[in-house]
Amino acid sequence: MNFEYSEKVQGLLEQVRQFMDEHIYPNEKTFHDQIEANPWETPPIMEELKAKAKAQGLWNFFLPKEYGDYSPGLTNLEYAPLSEEMGKVMWASEVFNCAAPDTGNMEVLAKYGNEAQKKQWLEPLLEGKIRSAFAMTEPAVASSDATNIETQIVRDGDEYVINGKKFYISGACRKTCEIMIVMGKTDAENPNRYIQQSQILVPMNTPGVKITRPMKVFGYNDAPEGHAEVIFDNVRVPAENLILGEGRGFEIAQGRLGPGRIHHCMRSIGAAQRALEAMCKRANERVVFGRPMIKQQSVREDIAKSVCEIEQARLMTLKAADKMDREGNKAAKDFIAMIKIVAPNMALDVVDRAIQIHGAVGVSQDTTLAHAWAGLRTLRLADGPDQVHMMQLGRDTAKRYE
Template sequence: MIYQMSGKVSVLKSRLEDFMDRHVYPNEERFYREAEELGPWKVYPVIEELKPLAKEAGLWNLFLPESEHGAGLSNLEYAPLCEVMGRSHLAPEVFNCSAPDTGNMEVLARYGTAEHEERWLKPLLAGEIRSCFAMTEPAVASSDATNIESRIVRDGDDYVINGRKWYTTNATDPRCKVAIFMGKTDPDNPNRHLQQSMILVPMDTPGVKVLRPLPVFGFYGVPDRASEVIFENVRVPASNMLLGEGRGFEIAQGRLGPGRIHHCMRLIGLAERTLEKMCIRAASRVAFGKAVSEQTVTQERIAESRIMIEQSRLLTLNAAHLMDTVGNKQARAEIAMIKVAVPNMACRVVDWAIQVHGGGGTSNDFGLTAAYATARLLRIADGPDEVHRNQIARLELRKYYNRPPASAAE
């Protein structure tokens, strides 16, 4: 598949790149400084200052496909735009295209009621509030979502929620007003994929307590605001249930497909930016009588980085194309492939860039340590590599289950 950008996408990409040059890159140093000085419990002023400019530029909510609320772009059309935004940790939230809000907005747009949309989706789309997604639990291997132990129990016109969650991104943000909570409503159901449900929990509900921020490689605000949250006898109206009891796993699969591909698109942009930094640094530093860029090992790493980025981009565009044309379920192998290939590629490219930068690369003066934290996190956050590889292998083996065994002559 050879992808040609439409005129609409080309115009948006040009406007995005111009905005990044004028507003995002010049403010990155300030962004990292505010994240470090203010910490995970505060709003970073630089983001709030830039969001109105992004709205005025018509670069707001580009992520929602086939929706009256967004730009109406397909996954394939959104890919190069998401890549541009992924070049900076500052950018996605400025354009209201950051996780987990994008996934949560997609859930509300697809599965929410009119009441849910009015109360939560509209302010999220306007960038007035933020949200979190409470699925992962510290007590179980959450790579298998059927392990989740949190409970959602019907009590009259309400549900009562109990559970302990962590890596609940955004929960420490004072603008975070709602959580999408995944727990079990029917733990004894013989079908393990019908035991779970998802429900909306306002963060100011009694019994919701954000225990602590969780650092990712020492970063508390970048790449995200990972948090640990306890839900103790939290009571919410039954109308907050999404789709109905037992449909949580179904919603999770619908949510994680686009979310996973968005992460990959952004990582490709981050890897591109990192390769640029590597080349600039290598050309400007002299060691043992010649530029680092003239060292064969450096040239090999630059070449390998370019090859791996191009491979990852083509894999991701193919997955996006299939999601648009045959649906997320039919594209599950391709989605799983990019979830393995892209974060591993980004980890390797960032690691080589750190090496080229020497000791400075291990600080965050060049943004490389935050980039590595992002890439390494994403080998786990949307499902560990091992889970995706197993799925790919099962789908591949399934093609041969009904074939006769090959003979020795073959």
């Protein structure tokens, strides 16, 4: 593969960097101040920045070209450096309408939704007018195996009735979250475990949908989107809200998670890169034991290891994206698993070194490092724990040598 970015991508990358420099980095404090004042409201600065980005055409970078006018037509490989740049600020992706879980939900609706579902939910999501959530994880079962999901989706005439409990439903706490894609079982007794599940659209204002609390992540509530605990108590939605058909939920989940996993990895590399830059700046400025910290051998080694590890992960991400573009998500599953294992662990190590070099301030609210560490540590669980990816990758690798 060619590791040089095309002229088109270089131009977009320069635009994104300029936008970050001019509008996002200077407003980080404003964003957090507004969140503290109204935790579950979209902060006014976000809407202001989204309007600016949209006006400049810096919008929906993630969406494949087959989805028409809403997409700039980038490949996964072309999107990778843009996502990395956005990943340097935890909330920046939303400014460009490229934030999870909306990206995955938009891909699901674009790929599997019918025309009515696209009109009602996909279009406002593509325009950035509403937010969404994906309700899969449950506290009572090991949800990394989607066949374990216990939420019931039962047909009753022209409606489906939903009962169950979910948690860590990212985005559901936000007041502008209007729709959830819910995964549950429509045929729990089917001997084929992979066609027991279905996915269905559930508007947040449906009677019986109860957000009981926001789940915290290492003490952070991750406002304004949050990670909700949600109870579905005899929730009734029209039968036409079912996506694709009964028994297709596992298939949809697999189609959704491939791109989502690599997007997380792209952003992780951006977070690691920003931590490296902070590490270098601190080492050059801080004086310890009578001389600049950068003169300390251990500090130089930490910086050197971080540079190497970031570049290794970046190249692996680009290779996975390239294979997805050329051969499809299924053919690239091994590379997606590899980078999902490697990137969050790498970024955690880099951020940890940056925290160490910053000392006490590294664990405070005065840098972005502590919150970045919490988010990256959680990413080792999100979209499948490390152990699941390693189990499947090890199995598939060994099979080739039977």
